[in-house]
Amino acid sequence: MSQSRRKCKVCSKLFVIPIDSRNRLSPRQTCSYDCSIVLRDTNKKEWTKEEIQFIHDYANCLPSAVFYRDFKKATNKSGKSGRSFDAFKSKVNELGYTLTPVYNYIKLSDVAKKLDISKERVWYWVKRGLRVQYRCKAKYRYVTLGAIKTFAKTKPHFFWGIPHYKLYALIGDADLAEHIAMKYTKRPYCIAKPRRIICLETNKIYDSLKKAADANFLQITSIYKSAKLKKPTCGLNFRYYDDLKFLRGGHSSASGQ
Numbered sequence: 001m002s003q004s005r006r007k008c009k010v011c012s013k014l015f016v017i018p019i020d021s022r023n024r025l026s027p028r029q030t031c032s033y034d035c036s037i038v039l040r041d042t043n044k045k046e047w048t049k050e051e052i053q054f055i056h057d058y059a060n061c062l063p064s065a066v067f068y069r070d071f072k073k074a075t076n077k078s079g080k081s082g083r084s085f086d087a088f089k090s091k092v093n094e095l096g097y098t099l100t101p102v103y104n105y106i107k108l109s110d111v112a113k114k115l116d117i118s119k120e121r122v123w124y125w126v127k128r129g130l131r132v133q134y135r136c137k138a139k140y141r142y143v144t145l146g147a148i149k150t151f152a153k154t155k156p157h158f159f160w161g162i163p164h165y166k167l168y169a170l171i172g173d174a175d176l177a178e179h180i181a182m183k184y185t186k187r188p189y190c191i192a193k194p195r196r197i198i199c200l201e202t203n204k205i206y207d208s209l210k211k212a213a214d215a216n217f218l219q220i221t222s223i224y225k226s227a228k229l230k231k232p233t234c235g236l237n238f239r240y241y242d243d244l245k246f247l248r249g250g251h252s253s254a255s256g257q
């Protein structure tokens with residue numbers, strides 16, 4: 001049985017073509033591992049100055065997906081074929097950067113790490129108006145440092161108890177960081193006076209939301225929603241007693257005139 005041979009693309013030696021698992025000839029182009037490395041290196045596309053400059057300009061500033069997308073846009077203009085994400089990533093690492101944005105965009109979890117607070121607290125800020133700038137496919141959320149800064153300006157009480165040097169390191173505004181650290185040392189704590197609740201169906205008056213909830217075997221939040229949105233819950237209508245009293249007082253004075 002004659003073995004078929006092929007010419008090595010690098011050193012032009014004839015080599016026996018190996019048979020693969022499906023009994024077919026392997027597509028190998030080179031005689032040895034060393035030759036295959038040489039072939040791979042010659043096939044490599046050289047990185048242009050533009051491409052490298054783009055990486056230098058934008059590295060560590062953008063979330064990885066945005067960075068790669070913009071990179072492709074910028075380099076495809078000059079008529080070059082695109083590079084794979086892996087190639088791009090390894091080049092970025094080779095130039096001494098990482099794909100994690102450090103300067104402008106920042107992951108929510110990194111905000112928590114940098115300020116030494118819980119992730120949940122930062123999530124709560126997002127609910128309360130901290131603007132998320134970008135959400136990547138892996139569901140990481142990114143905010144800009146500017147967004148954090150404006151949030152700190154408008155709602156400084158959310159930043160209670162954070163040491164000023166940590167806040168300064170993140171938002172880069174010494175005065176604001178100092179002001180927040182001086183003024184908001186403790187968690188803002190407001191114990192609201194319990195408001196009386198009245199059930200419209202039974203005309204019973206309860207001293208607080210909790211008592212109304214316990215007496216009717218309901219959740220506190222459902223009583224609260226019923227009173228706030230003026231809608232029934234489980235067939236019962238709950239209202240704040242003071243609101244109702246005020247309304248009734250208004251009506252009686254109007255009818256008296």
Ligand SMILES: [Zn+2]
Nearest residue numbers: 008011031035
């Ligand atoms: Zn060879």
